[in-house]
Amino acid sequence: MSNILTPFMPPYSPALSAVMKKYPEQDGYLLKLFRVFANSARFAKKGVPNLLDKDSPLSLREREIVILRTTANNECEYEWGVHVAVFASAAGFTKEQIAATKNSNANAPVWNEKEQILLAVIDDLSHSGTIYDDKLAGFQQYWKKDEQLEIFALCGTYHTVSFVANGARVALENFAVRFPEV
Numbered sequence: 001m002s003n004i005l006t007p008f009m010p011p012y013s014p015a016l017s018a019v020m021k022k023y024p025e026q027d028g029y030l031l032k033l034f035r036v037f038a039n040s041a042r043f044a045k046k047g048v049p050n051l052l053d054k055d056s057p058l059s060l061r062e063r064e065i066v067i068l069r070t071t072a073n074n075e076c077e078y079e080w081g082v083h084v085a086v087f088a089s090a091a092g093f094t095k096e097q098i099a100a101t102k103n104s105n106a107n108a109p110v111w112n113e114k115e116q117i118l119l120a121v122i123d124d125l126s127h128s129g130t131i132y133d134d135k136l137a138g139f140q141q142y143w144k145k146d147e148q149l150e151i152f153a154l155c156g157t158y159h160t161v162s163f164v165a166n167g168a169r170v171a172l173e174n175f176a177v178r179f180p181e182v
Contacts, residue, residue, distance in 0.1 A: 005036050005039055005164070005167065005168035006036065006039075006168070007032040007033075007035035007036050007038075007170070008035045008036065008038035008039050009035065012038065013041075015041060016038060016041050016044065019038075019041060019044045019045045020034070020038055020044065023037075023044075031082065031173060032170050032171065032173065033078065033079065033082075033161070033164065033165050033170050036164060036165075036168050036170055037164070056150060057144070057146045057147045057150050058147055058150050058151070058154075060087065060090060060091050061091040061092055061093075062118065062147075062151075063091075063150075063154060064083060064087050064088070064091040064093070065091075065101070065115060065118055065119065065122075066118070066122055066151055066154040066155055066158070067079070067083050067154060067158050068080055068083055068084065068098075068101035068102075069101050069119055069122040069123070069126075070122055070126060070154070070155050070158040070159060070162070071083070071158055071161070071162050072101050072102040072179075073122070073123065073126040073127070074126070074158075074159060074162035074163070074166065075162075075166065076158075076161070076162035076165050076166055077172065077176075077178065077179050078165040078166075078170050078171075078172055078173070078176065079158065079161050079162060079165050080101075080102065080177075080179065081172060081173070081176030081177040081178060081179070082173055082175075082176050084098055084176075084177040085173075085175050085176050085177050088177075094110065096110045097110045097111070098177075098180070099180040101119075102179055102180055103180055103182055106119035106120035106122075106123055107120075114142050117135060117138040117139060117142060118139075118142075118151070120135050121135055121139050121151070122151075122155055125152070125155045126155065126159070
């Protein structure tokens, strides 16, 4: 038996099948990353789907800024590319903003003040696990308590997603967008 993480292929056990039905599919296709999660029923059950619901206190745009910046900070082209392909248009991102999630600092002029603070907070969390004092007041001003917790959870979850996708060397999806040139 190999200990190499690869996308788990159906048929799944009845218990695992029930868990995997909670993950979003596109025309019956389940992403390779989600099938990597299926190598552990426990991990698949506790994984990502609970944060990708319509009940999030964050707007789609804010949620995607967190996800794109976190995955970019972790050099996770797989997940970054999936989210750009699937959500960037609905989130209202321009081509310049998409590129800036990967290649620009948080103060890039393509973002408004609130978004610049969010990007700077994500950078702090990604690089040090905390929010530096110079950004904390702005963060608390713009986001309510439940939104702050959602941002922390998304950032942490997408660190984990990045670790899994990168560590398992998950091949890019055919429809995914590639990182922009520097």
